[in-house]
Amino acid sequence: xxxxVTITIDDRQLTVPEGEKLLWAALDNGLxxxxxxxxxxxxxxxxxxxxxxxxxxxxxNPVTACTEPAVEGMVVxxxxxxxxxxxxxxxxxxxSNHRLDCANCAKNGDCExxxxxxxxxxxxxxxxxxxxxxxxxxxxxxxxxxxxxxxxVLCGRCVWVDHNKAKVGAIGxxxxxxxxxxxxxxxxxLTDSRCTQCGECVKVCPVGALTFKEAADK
Amino acid sequence: MSxxxxxxxxxxxxxxxxxxxxxxxxxxxxxxxxxTATCGRAAGALGVLDTFRNEIDNRQLDVNIIEVxxxxxxxxxxMVIIYKPGFPPLCYGSVDEGKAARLVTDFLxxxxxxxxxxxxxxxxxxxxxxxxxxxxxxxxxxxILADCGLIDPENIDDYLACGGYGALAKALAMKxxxxxxxIKDAQLRGRGGxxxxxxxxxxxxxxxxxxxxxxxxxxxxxxxxAFMDRALLESNPHQVLEGLVISxxxxxxxxxxxxxRAEYPLAITRLHTALEQARAKGLLGESILGSSFxxxxxxxxxxxxxxxxxxxxxxxxxxxxxxIPTHRPPFPAxxxxxxxxxxxxxxxxxxxxxxxxxxxxxxxxxxxxxxSPGTAVFALAGKVVGTGLVEVPMGTTLRTLIYxxxxxxxxxxxxxxxQIGGPSGGCLxxxxxxxxxxFDSLREAGAMMGSGGIVVLNEDDCMVEVARFFxxxxxxxxxxxxxxxxxxxxxxxDILTDITKGHGRPGDIELLLDLAExxxxxxxxxxxxxxxxxxxxxxxxxxxxYEAHINEGRCPALxxxxxxxxxxxxxxxxxxxxxxxxxxxxxxxxxxxxxLKAIHLDKCVKCDNCLTTCRTLYDAVIKKSPPAAEExxx
Numbered sequence: 001x002x003x004x005v006t007i008t009i010d011d012r013q014l015t016v017p018e019g020e021k022l023l024w025a026a027l028d029n030g031l032x033x034x035x036x037x038x039x040x041x042x043x044x045x046x047x048x049x050x051x052x053x054x055x056x057x058x059x060x061n062p063v064t065a066c067t068e069p070a071v072e073g074m075v076v077x078x079x080x081x082x083x084x085x086x087x088x089x090x091x092x093x094x095x096s097n098h099r100l101d102c103a104n105c106a107k108n109g110d111c112e113x114x115x116x117x118x119x120x121x122x123x124x125x126x127x128x129x130x131x132x133x134x135x136x137x138x139x140x141x142x143x144x145x146x147x148x149x150x151x152x153v154l155c156g157r158c159v160w161v162d163h164n165k166a167k168v169g170a171i172g173x174x175x176x177x178x179x180x181x182x183x184x185x186x187x188x189x190l191t192d193s194r195c196t197q198c199g200e201c202v203k204v205c206p207v208g209a210l211t212f213k214e215a216a217d218k
Numbered sequence: 219m220s221x222x223x224x225x226x227x228x229x230x231x232x233x234x235x236x237x238x239x240x241x242x243x244x245x246x247x248x249x250x251x252x253x254t255a256t257c258g259r260a261a262g263a264l265g266v267l268d269t270f271r272n273e274i275d276n277r278q279l280d281v282n283i284i285e286v287x288x289x290x291x292x293x294x295x296x297m298v299i300i301y302k303p304g305f306p307p308l309c310y311g312s313v314d315e316g317k318a319a320r321l322v323t324d325f326l327x328x329x330x331x332x333x334x335x336x337x338x339x340x341x342x343x344x345x346x347x348x349x350x351x352x353x354x355x356x357x358x359x360x361x362i363l364a365d366c367g368l369i370d371p372e373n374i375d376d377y378l379a380c381g382g383y384g385a386l387a388k389a390l391a392m393k394x395x396x397x398x399x400x401i402k403d404a405q406l407r408g409r410g411g412x413x414x415x416x417x418x419x420x421x422x423x424x425x426x427x428x429x430x431x432x433x434x435x436x437x438x439x440x441x442x443x444a445f446m447d448r449a450l451l452e453s454n455p456h457q458v459l460e461g462l463v464i465s466x467x468x469x470x471x472x473x474x475x476x477x478x479r480a481e482y483p484l485a486i487t488r489l490h491t492a493l494e495q496a497r498a499k500g501l502l503g504e505s506i507l508g509s510s511f512x513x514x515x516x517x518x519x520x521x522x523x524x525x526x527x528x529x530x531x532x533x534x535x536x537x538x539x540x541x542i543p544t545h546r547p548p549f550p551a552x553x554x555x556x557x558x559x560x561x562x563x564x565x566x567x568x569x570x571x572x573x574x575x576x577x578x579x580x581x582x583x584x585x586x587x588x589x590s591p592g593t594a595v596f597a598l599a600g601k602v603v604g605t606g607l608v609e610v611p612m613g614t615t616l617r618t619l620i621y622x623x624x625x626x627x628x629x630x631x632x633x634x635x636x637q638i639g640g641p642s643g644g645c646l647x648x649x650x651x652x653x654x655x656x657f658d659s660l661r662e663a664g665a666m667m668g669s670g671g672i673v674v675l676n677e678d679d680c681m682v683e684v685a686r687f688f689x690x691x692x693x694x695x696x697x698x699x700x701x702x703x704x705x706x707x708x709x710x711x712d713i714l715t716d717i718t719k720g721h722g723r724p725g726d727i728e729l730l731l732d733l734a735e736x737x738x739x740x741x742x743x744x745x746x747x748x749x750x751x752x753x754x755x756x757x758x759x760x761x762x763x764y765e766a767h768i769n770e771g772r773c774p775a776l777x778x779x780x781x782x783x784x785x786x787x788x789x790x791x792x793x794x795x796x797x798x799x800x801x802x803x804x805x806x807x808x809x810x811x812x813x814l815k816a817i818h819l820d821k822c823v824k825c826d827n828c829l830t831t832c833r834t835l836y837d838a839v840i841k842k843s844p845p846a847a848e849e850x851x852x
Contacts, residue, residue, distance in 0.1 A: 047545040050701045050740050061739055067545045082739075089736040093705035128729055129709050154698070173540070173698075176523075178708045180698030 005072040009054075010079070016070050021045065023052050023065035026078065033078050034087055034116040036094070036155040036206050038066040041164070046156050050090045051116065055080045062086055084120070091122050096129040098207065099150040105208040112206035113153070132178070141191040145202045145212045149181055152209035158182060158201035170195035182209075223391035225508040230387035233499055237378035248281045248326060250274075251299040253367055255288035255452040256484050257445065261295035262314065269318040270298075274326070281326055287453020289367030290607035294337060297367070300325060306343040310335045340368075353622040354604060359585065361593050362569040363609045366453035371488050374495035377456040383501055385572035389464045390509045397468040397575065398424055404579035405591050406571075410436060410527070410564035411642065411668045412744065413590070413657035419561065423469040423551040426559040431471040433561045435462050435568055436532060437478040437485070440524040441640030442691060443599045444671030447565040449607050450595075451478065451485035454569075455492035459515065461568030463502065464575060466513045469561050474515040477532055479522045489517055524641075524695035528743050529554075529562045531697065542697045543743035564669065566595055586612030590656035594667070600637070600674035601628045610655070617651040620674055631676040634775075635759070639668025641688045641695075642748030644755030645681060664755045666748060680777035681760040682767055686714040688752040692745060703746030706737040710753060719780045720844075722768030727757060771844040779824045783845040786815050786828075790838035797835055798828035819848045 003018040009026050016025040024040055026033050036049040045066040053062040057075035062083050065076075077083070095113065102108050102124065117124045133150050140146035154173075159182060162171050170193045174183045184193035191197075202210040252258070252267045267285065274281050289297055294311030300321060301307040308331055310321065317335050324330040331345070338355075339346040349355035369376040377383070389397050402417025423431065435458060439447040450458060462474050478486055493515055496502040504512045518536050525531045526541040533555050535541040554560025570592060574582050583591045590612040596619065599605050603625040610619060616636055620626070627633050635645040644665035646653065653659050657667045675684060689711045698704045710733050713726050734750030741747045757764060766772045773781040786798070786807075793813035801807075806821035807828055815838075817828070829839040 045545060046699070047742055048699045048701065050742070053740070064545070086736055086740045089706070089733065090701045090740060093701050093709065096709065097705055130712050132705065132708060132712075154704075175698070176525075176540075176542075177694060177696040177698045178704060180704065 005070055005074075007070050007072075007074040007076060009076040018072070019069040021066055022054060022056075022068045022070060022074075022076055025070050026054075026065065026076075031078060032119050033065050034091070034120060035066060036112055036153055037157070039157050039160055039204075042160050049094070049153070049155055051087055051094075053083045053086045053090075054078050055083055087116075087120055088122055091116060091120070092126065092129050094153050095124065096126055097132040098153055099133045099148070100124060105151065106211035107205075107208035111208060139189045140213070141189040142195065142197045144197065144214070145199060145210060147190060147210050148208065149183075151207055152182055153207050154180060154182065155206060156182075157204040157206065158210055161200045161204050166196070166198050166200040168194060168196050168198070171201065220391075222509055226387050226390045229500065229507045230383065233383070233501075234378050234381075237375035240375045241379035244282055244284075245301075246303075248279075248300070248302040250281060250283045250326075251286045251301075251368070252283065253288055253295065253297040254285040255367075255449055256482075257288050257292050257449070258296045259484075263296035265315055266296045266298065266313050266318045269315045270322065273319055273322040277322070277327065279322070279326055284370050285372070286368065287366050287371050288449040288607060290363060290449070290609075291337070291604070292606035293604055297337075299340065299368070300331075302326060302331075304329075305331055306339040306341045306345065308339050308346065309337045309349075311337040354608070354625070357610055357614065357618055357623045358608055359593055359611050360609045361573055361585070362450065362454075362457065362566060363595060363607065365457070366449060366607075369454065371453055371455055372491045374456060374492065374499060374501075377454070378499075381576070382456055382572070383460055385575035386460050386463055386467075386501065387507060389467055389575050390507060390511060394424060394468045394470060397464065400579050401468075401571070401574060404574045404582040405589075406567065406574060406582065407590060407592075407657055408564060409566035409570070409595070409669065411639065411666065413667055416563065416567055419551050419563075420465065420468055422549070423471075423559050423561040426552050428559050430473075431469055431559045431561070432555045433462055433466045433469065433471040433474045433563075434532065434536070434555070435474070435476045435565060436527060436529070436562050437476060437482070437565045438520045438527040438532060439479065439482075439565070439669065440522070440527055440695070441642075441669055441671040442688075443673050444597045444640055444669055446595045446597050446607060446670045448482050448485055449597075450565050450569055451482065452488055455485075455489050456496065457569045457572060458565055459489075459492055459496055459502070461563075461571035462515060463506065463513060464571050465561055465563060465568065467506075467511050469559070471561065472513055474513060475536060475555075476515060476517045477520055477526070477536065478517060479526075480519040481522050486517060486519065493517070523697075524691075525697045525743070525745050528745055530743070532562065533560065540697070542699050543745070545742065566670070587654065587656045589658055594655055594670065596670045596672045598624050598672050598674070600672075601631060601676040601679075602626070602674040603628055612656045613654045615652050615654055616646065619655065619672070620651070624674070627674065627676055631678065633674070634677050634679055635675045635681065635684075635756075637673040637675060637684065637688075637752070638671070639666035639751070640671045641692045642666050642744070642751055643668045643671075644751045645675070645684060645759065646755065647759040650759070664751065664758060666751060678775055678777060680718070680773050680775040681756040681763045682714065682773075683718050683775075683777055685753045685756040686711065686718055689714055689749070692749040696745065696749075700740075700742035700746060702737045702740040703742070703749060706733055706741075707746070707749050709733060710737075710750065714753070717764065717767045718773075718778045720767070720771045720778075722764075724768065726768060727761065727764050731757060773843045776841040776843050778843075781845065782824065782841045782843045783819055783848075784817050784822050784824060784829065785840050785842055785846065785849065786817055786832075787838045787840055788814050788849075790836050791815050792836050792838075795835060797831045798839060801827040801831040803827065816849065819845075 005018045034051040037046040052065040055077040136149045138148045338349045406416045407413040531541040531543040550560040791814045832839045
């Protein structure tokens with residue numbers, strides 16, 4: 001199981017466990033690939049955010065690094081015109097439905113979206129697409145944290161830890177298409193749900209959707 | 219021949235002989251077949267059925283009345299077939315209660331076959347032409363639709379008497395590898411839309427080790443305007459079941475599922491009946507036909523989400539999760555339902571299986587084109603005369619399909635485009651009509667075989683609006699999991715909606731093209747990967763219509779409500795007629811002092827009523843685009 005294979009990412013030779021997904025292989029070796037939904041502990045990659053595209057030699061199209069297992073001799077490039085274009089569009093689509101207003105966000109400076117923008121020189125501003133954000137009330141019923149659905153990027157990390165780590169089952173995805181969102185059963189506020197306020201979900205939120213209140217006060 | 223193969227054959231022969239005997243008894247007497255599939259019912263077939271029953275009961279005639287499925291001639295529903303010894307079986311179209319009563323008195327009691335109501339005879343004769351004498355019959359070649367509408371879907375003996383389940387008996391005597399080799403050799407490609415070679419999928423599933431495997435029949439037909447699978451399930455359910463049992467036998471599965479959408483209640487009822495009858499005959503369940511192979515099928519009702527036609531979403535749905543696709547690989551044939559190797563095939567694909575096993579790969583390859591052998595089943599809909607379900611050899615041109623099989627465009631209008639392949643397909647113009655219908659040619663043209671929906675569009679259809687309609691459909695049906703499909707199609711839909719409302723901006727076309735390309739490459743599943751096709755093909759072939767909307771605020775097809783106004787031409791209007799005034803629901807049409815009529819634009823809701831009313835009278839109501847000012851009002 002722990003057989004090692006040698007792969008090349010961006011001209012760097014790396015020795016990684018066979019079958020390790022490229023995303024983790026790269027991140028463990030200090031090579032950044034944008035990602036939101038990728039979650040190492042999760043058994044099956046969600047592959048929903050569509051940000052971690054890389055080029056793999058022999059593949060006709062860019063592939064998502066979170067789903068692609070490392071194979072001996074694989075040659076990977078984290079950047080190419082095609083990859084950059086896909087990442088740019090995916091990023092713009094995500095921020096078209098994410099309430100930006102970074103200055104007033106508790107995650108300002110520690111936000112995965114800001115990190116991606118910086119790494120890939122993308123603007124945190126909509127230029128070609130339309131603003132799709134709907135104003136939704138912030139659920140600040142829990143003592144120590146609050147949930148702002150208009151900043152949620154639907155990566156599903158919170159849902160995963162809620163189900164698999166905290167094993168509470170307070171939140172999940174509801175509805176579909178453009179109406180898909182993370183919510184409690186019956187869309188009640190968190191304190192009226194079975195939420196135990198353990199805060200596990202807040203720790204994994206890559207953006208400013210789930211934030212600790214003390215962070216906001218800073 | 220081994221002992222077990224002999225037992226299978228003996229058991230099968232016994233079933234078949236019994237069926238033939240019963241079948242023969244039925245066919246000795248006069249009989250009436252009434253097409254009561256969903257399409258027939260929508261046109262009033264149940265009323266026709268009641269009339270036949272009452273009339274025949276009242277007159278105490280010795281006539282069998284049998285409910286059958288759909289013969290594919292939607293334009294002529296409800297359809298009835300009457301057989302009386304001494305006459306060829308005759309098919310009657312557009313039957314209503316009145317005609318039904320006449321047929322009983324004139325044909326079944328007297329000897330007048332009412333040729334004035336007849337469409338065609340089913341057997342060659344000296345009295346009346348057969349379907350084969352019409353262009354539709356000339357170009358059609360029915361394989362999986364051959365028995366639809368002719369056999370009783372609720373009576374397994376009808377299917378057995380036509381040689382049904384013979385392929386299963388044959389397959390049970392073969393090695394699984396031999397069955398798979400036959401399917402591979404036949405080059406059967408999945409009829410669900412993508413056209414993946416079925417044999418390779420079977421082989422992968424067969425070669426994946428595991429004590430438990432599943433087979434699933436994907437009957438989650440969801441394309442707007444497509445009804446092929448429904449008709450097959452309602453008209454000949456045993457054909458699908460036989461295909462599914464053979465597939466299970468070939469890959470070594472012990473449990474099968476029929477994933478049927480709950481919106482097909484009649485199909486589900488008929489499938490339940492079919493399953494019970496197959497079990498009673500030993501064609502399903504423990505040791506099928508006395509062989510060592512055991513297999514059973516369960517019906518799973520899908521809740522009608524379009525995305526559940528995608529195989530990973532379908533599996534999630536059966537497992538009790540939300541119907542949301544997951545990344546492939548692993549492919550279901552390796553790790554599918556509950557992590558077990560799972561074979562998923564479309565209704566039509568499975569329907570071909572008994573025929574291929576029975577008649578061989580060479581027979582199948584003799585039909586169609588080298589890379590897409592066999593036939594293609596289409597649901598022909600839209601502005602075409604002969605709507606319905608048709609089956610033509612692959613390689614037939616779109617022109618033949620529309621003008622010969624479909625008998626051309628309705629109401630003498632001009633053909634504009636054909637939308638093929640549903641929301642994943644594209645719109646092809648006049649210049650593409652000579653493209654041959656097969657998986658590869660259509661993909662090259664930017665459309666897609668899809669599952670077989672064909673919508674014919676004429677001069678009155680705005681291509682931007684058509685693209686918007688299909689995009690709205692996929693946007694509503696997107697599961698919302700991946701960024702490109704959830705947000706990308708929404709962005710595209712918003713742009714298209716703006717264009718149809720006259721708010722298009724320069725650069726919109728380029729932005730649509732850019733987004734479309736990225737959504738195609740970047741989406742997680744087939745729904746997103748093909749969602750931009752209607753937009754891409756309409757921009758490719760009808761760019762001038764987009765430009766007219768954006769640059770001139772004009773809808774060339776006079777369809778987009780925000781870009782047209784209604785007027786009455788003073789030259790054509792008659793002082794003596796006020797039909798349009800009465801037809802207007804909002805009192806926008808008024809009588810001028812000179813007694814001619816005119817329309818208050820600020821009141822007009824553009825409902826089309828006045829235009830429709832006046833068309834046959836004076837044809838004085840006209841639409842103008844870009845919107846024009848009211849005459850006489852400054």
